[in-house]
Amino acid sequence: MKRPARPGEFPDWEKLYREEEVESMPWFHIGLDPDLTEAIDALGMTGGTVLDIGTGPGTQAIALAELGYRVTATDLSDAAIKKAFLLARKKRLNIDFVLDDILKCSLDARFDLVLDRGCFHVLDPGSRAGYINTVHGLVSPGGYLMLKCFSVLETAMQGGPYRFSPEDIQRLFGKGFIVASVKETVFHGQLTPLPKALFCVMKKV
């Protein structure tokens, strides 16, 4: 009998994006994630520079560019970047797509907003400190990190991303960021029911 997947067992991202249609991927969500819309509206953000880490299909990068943000979007999968680039080009959007592993980040820039929708929660726990240090360097002083990840309340699904509690977020990110809000929500995408998730807004101190 096949052993159920445990959190922390992830696909070969490059193979996945090369072989599958992005529309079928669990995290695929056309249009801006409703939690992101709510957060940027609450902060009164109307433009500026954004980095979308682990952009995958590029839907969030595209939705942000459509709102007038200057967007850089990265992923470690070349196939993902190519597919996202083609989608953005079809919409005549100018997004800077960069092949980049956030754990060996080559970007030399700072952003008003850094978005991570589903990348952090697939990283190996041993790489979290390095990730947080890197991301802290990528946010402009006074800028924001917005993070969406699975919640510890998601117990129905076998395997998949690592789960986090609001206390985990405070413990992990609280040194370099003010954790402004952690909202219990769902991960909008293609799964039924939608997995339970956290949406976190953090300000760089």
Ligand SMILES: C[S@@+](CC[C@H](N)C(=O)[O-])C[C@H]1O[C@@H](n2cnc3c(N)ncnc32)[C@H](O)[C@@H]1O
């Ligand atoms: C759950 S998907 C989310 C995709 C996208 N953010 C979205 O909301 O549709 C996670 C993404 O993170 C990317 N990823 C995984 N590890 C990464 C790393 N070390 N650096 C950059 N991207 C990574 C994967 O290729 C994948 O596209």
